[in-house]
Amino acid sequence: MSNSDTTVRLGVVGLGFMGQTHATNAEEHGHEVVAGADIVPETREEFATAYDATTYEEFGVMYDAEDLDAIAVSTPNAFHESAVVGALERDYDVLCEKPLADDLESAERIAAAAADSDGFCMVNFHNRVSTATEVFKEYQREGHFGEITHVDANYVRRRGIPGVGSWFTNEELSGGGAVVDIGVHAIDFALYLMDYPAVEDVFAVTRTEFGDRDDYVDPGDWYDETDEAVFDVEDSATAMIRCEGDRTISLEVTWAANQAETQEFVARGTEAGAALELGGEDLTMFQSGKQGTDHTLDVTLTEGSIDHTGWSGSDKRFLDAVLDEQTPELNTVEQALAVQRVIDAIYRSARQGSSVPVEN
Incomplete structure (x- = not known):
């Protein structure tokens, strides 16, 4: 210092x-x-x-x-x-x-x-810095979930294309669209919930459907309607990510879509599962038991919060x-590089129309 x-x-x-x-x-x-x-x-x-x-x-x-x-x-x-x-x-x-x-x-x-x-x-x-995540990770460290074998990862905006004509929609400056902007958070969070296993291959489809339509941009954001405005990136992507041990992530990312917005992640483990919102407070854990009778049990976090969440x-x-x-130990450059390899594989798979391997 x-x-x-x-x-x-x-x-x-x-x-x-x-x-x-x-x-x-x-x-x-x-x-x-x-x-x-x-x-x-x-x-x-x-x-x-x-x-x-x-x-x-x-x-x-x-x-x-x-x-x-x-x-x-x-x-x-x-x-x-x-x-x-x-x-x-x-x-x-x-x-x-x-x-x-x-x-x-x-x-x-x-x-x-x-x-x-x-x-x-x-x-x-x-x-990653949220109440729900902190509670989930502590239960995970105690072995509550067993092995997380699948994560359903959703970051879906209904009207959320940022700054059309800004660097966000210019591939030369951004490197990509929705996958690079918000998908990066979803990929990292899903891998984090699984304790960052090695990713083996990716199958993905990217789409560009709404970038030229001012009724699908972020209502509070700037929209450049001039001829010079650049939109040469994807506004949505769907991917299946396979990790070591046949663990999987299903990824849905959109800047704009005709469906309800969601940032829900569902982690399925061999002993229990959980649903939590990206960066949010809500957490529900799913499990089953035989106490009294065979049953399923949903446990919802109702109190408690950590200091200094988000940014x-x-x-x-x-x-x-x-x-x-x-x-x-949080948000290391090695983990960020692993996320970048998945992003690269998503774009390669979308171009080739087939599953592609991920080098580790």
Whole structure:
């Protein structure tokens, strides 16, 4: 640590919504936002005013000029590698927004840089930090579920195509559409519920059905109706993911669909099962017994909550790990690389129209 055993000096790369979220959370957790970097002058000015921070156009200049302990990277996906690797090469601890990168090769280079660095890289899968998940994982550690053999993973928006004409819908900047944006959370969460088994193969179909229709975009989001607006990514995907030991994940991801919205995950185990919402509070556990008579039993979580969930909780765990000088066990770069391999396999399978293997 540079100045204090209790305060992290944070630099932020990419000063849009998520960059400001990380900065706000850092201050709320008692840390100091020292500097930020962004290519847009107006965004730099806004950030400097909000956080009393020095701002830079180039993150490399910021890395070398400032006395920092950690970096939060929240640029468009195509620029994760340069920002994260540059920070790791200087032995900074790094929080990288999901996904790890815009493609598998870039993600592999980030993982290699992390392995060679005295700093660590944590990836912001913030939906793991929830009350329902904490309760589920504790029961799982006690053996309550036996072996989780299947997860039904759903992240379905009815009208939720983000920023048509922004980097989210431009494959060159994002690396993909709904799979990269929200599917990455569903893939990570499903694997996390199964304790991250090795993935062996994937069969997937991707679809582009609603990107040119303004009645299917996020009602609160910007829609660019000009001829220059780019939408060259998928807006939904269906996949079957087979893991070692014939464990499986059925994945449904949509930015837009003619069905009810859902973020429900169902984990089926050999001794019990559970239904929980991604990043939510609700948890129901399913089991059976013979006490009194043969029966099935649904147990619902009705009280209790953990502090600092979601983005706030994820940022706190990152900053605590920086203070402790310990690589966090949650949201590791190795797990993020495993997710990236599944994303890559989904796109390969969709192009080929067949199941494809996943290298581990």
